[in-house]
Amino acid sequence: MAGILELPNELFDQIFQHLISGTPDQRSSAVSASASYRITIASNLRLVCRTWADWLYEHHLYRTLTFGEASRAMKLTTYLRRRSQFLPRARCQHLTIRGLCVWEASEHPIEREFITCRILKRLIETFSDTIVTLVIRPLHFLVLDTRTIKAIGRISNLCDLQLEGIQWHGAESVLGLPPSDPNYWFNCLMGATQGLKSLRLASFVSLRFGPQLPAITHLDIDISFARPDTIIGFAIALKTTLRVLSIRGNDISRFDGCHLLEAFTHLDGTLEVLSLTAEHLKAPILDLKFGKLRVLKLHTWHYPITDYFSSVMFSYSPIEVIARSSSIAQWVEPTFPADPFVNLHKFKTLVCMNAPLDFSPASTILSACKAHGVQCVFLDHDDLSAIMVR
Incomplete structure (x- = not known):
């Protein structure tokens, strides 16, 4: 019989993932394991034997890296470049840069x-x-x-790009550059990252339609940092590829139903997953038929959810999963109908997000789920990727 030190790498990886997950009931998302906790577990297991040490070094020790200071980044890259090529390579899959300075720093x-x-x-x-x-x-x-954009474009396996800053339109004057289109660099970046599948934005940038765009399937955009034409432009440019759309932020003072309606009109035949707040769900959007919408995630919900179940969007879209905050799911809605799910013909799973261990939804919701064979799932997070596979 093989000993534990002779386990196949695939099985050892499953054991390691279980150790860093923190909970045995799979309520937690895989992304909930912090990088520091992952490194601690990996470092301890590396002491067991050389085989484990090499495998963990290559696959997990540097898997997630975050840098906010130049000295740490320089020390690591210098160390790795001097390391013998015959030793296992460090592999970073998730790289975060905090506080990127776009001009050359002084000696201060x-x-x-x-x-x-x-x-x-x-x-x-x-x-x-x-x-x-x-x-x-x-x-x-x-x-x-340009050099940074080209470097990003050379990342051979880049699938997920997250730009979490606000573009300042006066940046050129600070950098000593001639005035230019503030969206020029962003569109150049999109042209350089042809393998990109997921894009997360909290920035004043606009996407231009063109033949060189990557086939982005997941767009996450903060509405607080976007103009109405920005979302419409993204919807038009990504119409043929976009399957998952997340709209964050509650600052909708610059938006009305017509603005979002125009964007959603371009996506009503292709969108499969939609994540937003209830404030974005206003007429006439509720009159759209999303022919492929399977998952609907609601960050906040200040009104009875059943008020919307009779709308065209809920009645004619093949929604299978609805995710809502656990705190909202505990509310007892005063006008809860006898059969709230009668129009949801494909409804299979109700997900209660950010639920504590002792959580239980309102009895009216539990009864309605039981009557329709709808599964209630409680998660201690709101990670969309985990909700999508329900």
Whole structure:
């Protein structure tokens, strides 16, 4: 019989994933395991034997990296470049840059710790064949030079790009560059990242339709940092590929139902997963028929959910999964109908997000779920990727 030290790598990886998950009942999302906890477990297991040490070094020790200081980034890249090529390689799949400075830092002690585009490029080159997710949070504003854009474009396996800064339209004057289209760098970046599948934005940028766009299937956009024409432009440009749309933020003062209606009209035949707040669900959007909508996630819900179940959107869309906050699911709705799910012909799963261990939804909801054979699932997170597979 094989001993534990002779386990196949695939089985050992499953054991490791179980150890870092933290909970045995699978209420937690896989992403809930913090990088520091993962590193601690991996470091301890590396002491067992050389085989485990090499495998964990290559696959888990540097899997998630976050840098906010230039010195840490430089020390790591210098160490890895000097490491023997005959030893296992460090692999980073998720790289986060906090406080990217788009100008060259001065010799001031504080500025010397800024992560510049030059250091970002160095990190990217170190892990160019392993990075899957790249998160960039700028120090002040987000403008990328041509060399940085080309470096990002050379990340062979990049699938998920998250730009979490606000672009300042006066960036050119600070950088000493001639005035240019503030969206130019962003569209150049989109043209360079042809393998991109997921894009998360909290930035004042617009996407232009063109033949060189990547086939993005998942768009996550913060409505607080977007103009109405921005969302419409993304919907038009990504109409043929977009399957998952997340709209965050409650600042909808600059939006009305007509603005979002125009965007959703371009996606009503292809969208499969929609994540938003109830405030975005206003007429005439509720009159749209989403022919392929399977999952609906609601961040907040200030009105009885059953008020909307008779609308065209709920009645004619093949919705199978509805996810809502556990705190909202505990409310006893005063006008709860006898059969709230009568129009939801495909409804299979009600997900209660961010639920504590002792959580239980209102009895009226439980009774309605039981009557229709709808499964109630309680999660201690609101991770959309985990909800989508329900």
